[in-house]
Amino acid sequence: MENGREASGELPSLETGPQQQYFKSPRKVTPPERNALPSPPATIEVERIRNPPNLPQRLLDFKRKAETCDVAPLTYIPLSPAEYASACEQIDSAFKRFDYDPKRGLIILRMTSPTHDTFVYSLSRSIDQEIQRVGRDNSQVRGFTSQIEGGGSSRIYLGDKEKQDKIPKCLRRQPDGQFRLEGAEFPGVVIEVSYSQDGKQLSKLAKQYINYSEGNIKVVICVDINYGNTQSTLSLWKSQFNPDPESNDPDDYILDYEQAIEAQPFRTADGKPLNPESTLTLYLHDFAPDQSCQDIPNIPISISFAKICEFLDRAEKGQKDRESEDARGIRSTRKVRKRKVSSSSLEELALDDEERFKKQENAVDTRANHHDDDFKPRLGDVNVTYRDHDLRPRAAKRRA
DSSP states (O other): OOHHHHOOOOOOOOOBTTTTTOOOOOOOOOOOOOOOOOOOOHHHHHHHHHHHHOOOOHHHHHHHHHHOOOOSSSSEEEOHHHHHHHHHHHHHOOOEEEEEEETEOOOOOOOOHHHHHHHHHHHHHHHHHHHHHHHOHHHHHHHHHTTTTETTOOEEEEEEOOOETEEEEEEEOOSSSEETTTTTTOOOOOEEOOOOOGGGGGGHHHHHHHHTTTTOOOOEEEEEEOOSOOOOEEEEEEEEEOTTOSSSSSEEEEEEEEEEEEEEEEEETOOHHHHOEEEEEGGGGGGGOGGGTTTOOEEEEEEEEEHHHHHHHHHHHHHHHOOOOOOOOOOOOOOOOOOOOOOOOOHHHHHHHHHHHHHHHHHHHHHHHHTTTOOOOTTTSEEEEEEEESSOOOOEEEEE
16 A cells, blocks of 8 residues: 555664564464455545435535524425425434425425524413413313423424325424323414514414314414514414305314404513503313313413513523623633533544544554564554564564
């Protein structure tokens, strides 16, 4: 390996003297076959490990951009159903939250802010606390309320779940929040919070949730958070079932929508509370399929607009504490000396493998340079010190 010798430097000749005699073994040993070592992972291989190979190039470009700078809260990227089907596992691995619409051939990537996430958490927690309070105060519904669970932004498949040629036809949504009765296919209540300029999409989202779940999603809470120029508002959409006038079957209904609260403001553009006495009111039956609500009192739970405004104020302050350059939050004053932390990421592992392969190739070069087919130095035997002489890696031969 000429290139290997140039890289590592030519070994000096090892002259033998009286104190250092090398002799041949009388036995003949068939040298082992020289098998080439596998090539170390190149830079492109490291990139492949970091970014799954089947990830479409448009999504790969977005992922690289999102890792280095801020991106829009919602990003729409064209992606055909066939592309999505072939890379759905890689997309799930690469992106935390996204929606997919096969009819429009669009993937919608969600990149949320600390304000958004904290507000959603506070609102969801408050709803859950009210549900549990009702259960504690009323033994008749305690078993029912104990089965209502928050699902966060877990994915929801809407519409026809059948596949044609392994290509999905249903909508995939990841709402900001949701509540589902244990055993139900769909959540009864879904929460969607706008991303500033995308507030106009909320009503469309609400109708899709209700329509494509065939009304099993009964309530969609839509919060439109605005910054600096318009009011922040809350809307409430509910499923509505009307008897089908064209059918004689009393069990046939037409699914419709009802906007129970229509974009009612709860905070001014400059951050002051609005309509503090108004409430977001939900009912226990909203959280579960109809057949699971039999003999369950339909008890209301309410959260005031004043409280919702407080949730948003605290969420915004939290982001300012975390990220503002001139108003950073409290942190420890303890003086510390930091130890170096070794990385265990896939990229670092790949680089470690590259170094290991390089050492292995150098070891093979050493063996070839000395024409010693029987010698296999260990990876650590780079500079070996012997009893009376400081020699480069000739080491001792293994016994035949």
